[in-house]
Amino acid sequence: MKWNNIIKVAFKGIMKARMRSLLTTLGIIIGVAAVIVMVSIGEGAQADIEDQIRSLGSNMIIIFPGSSRSGGVHRGSGSFNRFTMEDVELLQKEATQIKALSPIVRSGGQVIGGGQNWNTSIYGVAPEYTTIREWKVVTGEFFTDKEVRSRAKVAVLGKEVAKNLFPNQNPVSENIRIRNVPFKVIGVLDEKGQNATGGSNDDLILAPSSTVLNRLSGGRHIHYIYASAVSVEKIGAAQEELASIMRKAHKIKPGEDDDFQIRNQSEITEAASESSKVMTLLLGAVAGVSLIVGGIGIMNIMLVSVTERTREIGIRLSIGARSSDILIQFLIEAIVLSLVGGLIGIFVSLAVIYVLNEFSDLRAIINPTIIFVSFLFAGAVGVFFGFYPARKAASLNPIDALRYE
Amino acid sequence: MKNVIRVNNLHKIFTMGEVKVNALRGVDLEINYGEFLAVMGSSGSGKSTLMNLLGCLDQPTDGSYFLDDVDTSKLAKNDFADIRNQKIGFVFQGFNLLPRTNALDNVELPLLYDRHNRIQNSHESALQALETVGLSDRIHHEPNQLSGGQQQRVAIARALVNNPAIILADEPTGNLDSRTSIEVFEVFQALNDSGITIILVTHERDFAKFAKRIVEMKDGVIIKDYLVKDRLFASDLKNNHSDQDDL
Numbered sequence: 001m002k003w004n005n006i007i008k009v010a011f012k013g014i015m016k017a018r019m020r021s022l023l024t025t026l027g028i029i030i031g032v033a034a035v036i037v038m039v040s041i042g043e044g045a046q047a048d049i050e051d052q053i054r055s056l057g058s059n060m061i062i063i064f065p066g067s068s069r070s071g072g073v074h075r076g077s078g079s080f081n082r083f084t085m086e087d088v089e090l091l092q093k094e095a096t097q098i099k100a101l102s103p104i105v106r107s108g109g110q111v112i113g114g115g116q117n118w119n120t121s122i123y124g125v126a127p128e129y130t131t132i133r134e135w136k137v138v139t140g141e142f143f144t145d146k147e148v149r150s151r152a153k154v155a156v157l158g159k160e161v162a163k164n165l166f167p168n169q170n171p172v173s174e175n176i177r178i179r180n181v182p183f184k185v186i187g188v189l190d191e192k193g194q195n196a197t198g199g200s201n202d203d204l205i206l207a208p209s210s211t212v213l214n215r216l217s218g219g220r221h222i223h224y225i226y227a228s229a230v231s232v233e234k235i236g237a238a239q240e241e242l243a244s245i246m247r248k249a250h251k252i253k254p255g256e257d258d259d260f261q262i263r264n265q266s267e268i269t270e271a272a273s274e275s276s277k278v279m280t281l282l283l284g285a286v287a288g289v290s291l292i293v294g295g296i297g298i299m300n301i302m303l304v305s306v307t308e309r310t311r312e313i314g315i316r317l318s319i320g321a322r323s324s325d326i327l328i329q330f331l332i333e334a335i336v337l338s339l340v341g342g343l344i345g346i347f348v349s350l351a352v353i354y355v356l357n358e359f360s361d362l363r364a365i366i367n368p369t370i371i372f373v374s375f376l377f378a379g380a381v382g383v384f385f386g387f388y389p390a391r392k393a394a395s396l397n398p399i400d401a402l403r404y405e
Numbered sequence: 406m407k408n409v410i411r412v413n414n415l416h417k418i419f420t421m422g423e424v425k426v427n428a429l430r431g432v433d434l435e436i437n438y439g440e441f442l443a444v445m446g447s448s449g450s451g452k453s454t455l456m457n458l459l460g461c462l463d464q465p466t467d468g469s470y471f472l473d474d475v476d477t478s479k480l481a482k483n484d485f486a487d488i489r490n491q492k493i494g495f496v497f498q499g500f501n502l503l504p505r506t507n508a509l510d511n512v513e514l515p516l517l518y519d520r521h522n523r524i525q526n527s528h529e530s531a532l533q534a535l536e537t538v539g540l541s542d543r544i545h546h547e548p549n550q551l552s553g554g555q556q557q558r559v560a561i562a563r564a565l566v567n568n569p570a571i572i573l574a575d576e577p578t579g580n581l582d583s584r585t586s587i588e589v590f591e592v593f594q595a596l597n598d599s600g601i602t603i604i605l606v607t608h609e610r611d612f613a614k615f616a617k618r619i620v621e622m623k624d625g626v627i628i629k630d631y632l633v634k635d636r637l638f639a640s641d642l643k644n645n646h647s648d649q650d651d652l
């Protein structure tokens with residue numbers, strides 16, 4: 001049989017049985033669209049959670065002084081300050097799994113500037129601090145290593161501090177006094193909103209750690225150290241590495257308790273991404289079920305139509321069609337229906353995802369793999385159940401196919 | 406001239422679970438080119454079974470069937486398909502037209518599977534076949550828009566569209582009134598006059614007289630085989646009928 005004839009016959013077959021064709025494609029459309037939308041919502045939720053975690057600071061590791069045995073975190077009461085700049089420099093030099101590290105020297109008090117005064121926290125940090133927290137400077141700039149070395153009296157204001165001291169004015173280049181020590185404002189941080197514990201990340205001032213150590217906290221102790229692992233996967237390794245460097249520096253023998261604690265975001269990260277993975281999995285399972293239901297729908301329609309089709313096949317065989325002619329015809333029919341259904345399903349899902357993203361709080365992320373997989377699966381179901389009954393019928397004697405009921 | 410069909414000791418047994426039905430039990434038959442054969446016999450005597458075997462729609466349980474001196478028991482499935490396509494036109498009692506498909510497309514159907522390209526312009530041929538059966542004005546009608554007689558004529562047009570050497574017809578007028586039946590026989594007689602071998606099954610002794618030869622079957626064997634002496638011609642009869650109608 002000539003190819004153009006086969007294709008002509010297949011397309012006529014589709015058009016002759018419009019209702020059957022429509023129902024078949026509908027099953028595929030719904031199956032494909034459901035899977036893509038569900039999985040996209042799942043991935044969107046996962047991305048949301050990851051974003052939230054990232055807002056805490058990317059891959060952040062916190063080193064506290066004090067033994068974990070003696071009960072929890074010591075909030076730098078002064079009696080337990082055991083970190084020094086030497087510790088920080090050693091860690092900076094030796095740690096390889098760390099992309100940024102910053103000492104934190106806490107202080108606080110009255111700040112005067114722009115004719116106003118305001119009580120806030122002051123943190124002495126390194127320039128890497130912004131990398132660790134993923135904070136941005138919106139106006140002006142952050143201080144550099146050079147300014148840390150020279151103990152420059154420069155400050156970067158949190159948004160809220162800037163608003164309170166300089167309500168109608170650009171604070172950059174203005175002078176302020178922190179506990180009577182004059183500082184020059186060189187930058188203002190971007191607004192960050194609430195932090196993980198509900199406090200404000202905007203009501204603070206950042207200054208070089210050396211300056212704060214020297215001028216404000218009046219000691220040589222670092223309250224804690226923030227670090228950022230090179231990647232999420234390397235957090236564990238970075239922690240191990242930091243611990244071993246610290247143990248060596250503090251001459252802690254194996255078996256002895258550490259005089260510091262290292263905590264990280266990875267526990268939170270893991271728990272959160274674990275739960276969102278479970279959610280994606282659940283949504284995927286629901287979607288998979290709907291794809292299977294769609295597949296069963298296709299199967300039913302194909303099998304139900306088999307009586308009519310078996311007679312048709314009998315007629316075609318009786319006037320001289322070979323089995324292979326019939327098979328190719330049905331295969332083309334099934335492939336065309338599956339292809340059309342699959343493509344429409346993809347467009348429907350893209351439309352739904354667009355609507356979700358634009359007009360609802362849900363976030364959906366399109367995953368090309370899922371599009372591909374669901375398209376293939378639906379296509380395979382359509383082709384299999386369109387083809388299988390036809391193959392059975394085409395192998396019959398013409399007379400048996402004609403007599404089939 | 407060679408025998409177009411030669412059948413020896415043909416048997417067909419249908420098995421339905423435990424039960425075996427002996428539909429044919431030793432049929433011998435020779436049919437030559439240009440014959441017009443009517444097969445008669447009571448219901449269940451095996452006429453349809455024999456026709457299906459002759460039409461290569463089914464295979465015998467035992468015995469041999471030579472078609473143009475070719476032993477069909479040696480042929481493969483695709484060879485049978487090609488024989489059905491090239492050599493034989495089959496007219497079913499129940500028409501067996503494709504539903505929701507107009508007369509022209511139904512008639513053209515065998516030509517779609519004509520892999521030897523014997524017929525160049527399938528559209529022309531289909532139109533011509535429909536003209537032969539007198540249905541030129543119904544080519545775009547679908548089966549459910551045609552009368553029984555018209556459907557049967559579409560089926561005949563489909564059987565002759567690929568210029569077969571043989572046309573097999575199983576009770577082609579079984580569902581038709583006598584007047585329409587005569588019209589159908591007129592077509593068969595004209596086709597036979599043009600050289601096509603025709604074998605048909607009929608219950609009506611009167612209609613069998615349109616043929617040149619009659620074979621009678623009973624219980625799966627041929628019991629009588631004779632030439633028609635006072636042959637009828639449908640074209641004459643049709644005129645008589647219309648005369649009567651006018652009265």
Ligand SMILES: Nc1ncnc2c1ncn2[C@@H]1O[C@H](COP(=O)(O)OP(=O)(O)OP(=O)(O)O)[C@@H](O)[C@H]1O
Nearest residue numbers: 419421426427428447448449450451452453454455
């Ligand atoms: N597919 C089949 N399965 C089982 N038995 C069958 C089958 N086809 C025919 N038979 C049996 O074979 C016998 C002959 O049937 P066949 O159809 O050839 O009769 P027939 O002479 O054509 O009768 P009718 O004039 O009623 O059409 C019958 O007894 C019938 O029941």
Ligand SMILES: [Mg+2]
Nearest residue numbers: 452453454575
């Ligand atoms: Mg019969």
